[in-house]
Amino acid sequence: MMGIRKSSSKFITETERLKFRPFEMEDFSSLCVLDKDPEVRQFFPDGVLTEDQIKKNIEKNIKSWEHLGYSDFIVIEKETDLFIGRAGFSNYQDSDIEVGYLFLKAAWGKGYATEAVQGLLKWAASNLNTNRIIAFAPINHLASQKVLEKSGMKYFQTEKHKGIDCRFYEILLSSII
Numbered sequence: 001m002m003g004i005r006k007s008s009s010k011f012i013t014e015t016e017r018l019k020f021r022p023f024e025m026e027d028f029s030s031l032c033v034l035d036k037d038p039e040v041r042q043f044f045p046d047g048v049l050t051e052d053q054i055k056k057n058i059e060k061n062i063k064s065w066e067h068l069g070y071s072d073f074i075v076i077e078k079e080t081d082l083f084i085g086r087a088g089f090s091n092y093q094d095s096d097i098e099v100g101y102l103f104l105k106a107a108w109g110k111g112y113a114t115e116a117v118q119g120l121l122k123w124a125a126s127n128l129n130t131n132r133i134i135a136f137a138p139i140n141h142l143a144s145q146k147v148l149e150k151s152g153m154k155y156f157q158t159e160k161h162k163g164i165d166c167r168f169y170e171i172l173l174s175s176i177i
Contacts, residue, residue, distance in 0.1 A: 028055065040104065045161075069128070099117055099121065121171060145169075
């Protein structure tokens with residue numbers, strides 16, 4: 001179930017069907033629906049998150065946005081003004097910036113993940129001080145691998161992440177027009 005999420009916060013970017021804005025503490029209940037769903041979190045090694053973990057994640061993303069100029073963002077469907085997930089950037093092992101996403105089940109199968117990644121990569125090309133963005137997906141998560149490939153990212157290695165074999169992808173932001 002998607003909850004209505006209206007906010008006076010400034011949206012940092014948008015795509016044809018989606019809007020992205022920084023996290024707020026008021027996003028807690030919407031993020032609980034997302035991050036407590038075992039099916040949504042099935043490919044995450046830590047599984048579902050606790051309320052304390054969700055609060056800490058919100059705080060981490062608020063600080064990241066304020067200090068680094070990037071973070072995960074709340075994703076709002078334009079047509080309905082509903083919260084449908086989160087997508088954005090985080091540090092990966094202190095040397096790379098990774099793009100990632102997580103959507104409510106009701107938003108699956110609509111092309112939102114690909115649209116979100118493509119839109120965020122375009123935003124990153126103009127707003128982040130890096131030329132390379134990475135992403136990864138467990139080797140058995142074929143849907144996410146397809147999203148990354150459709151977004152122009154290229155496979156470069158298979159490596160364990162938190163004990164799970166993952167396919168890693170990259171894109172040079174200079175290649176994005």
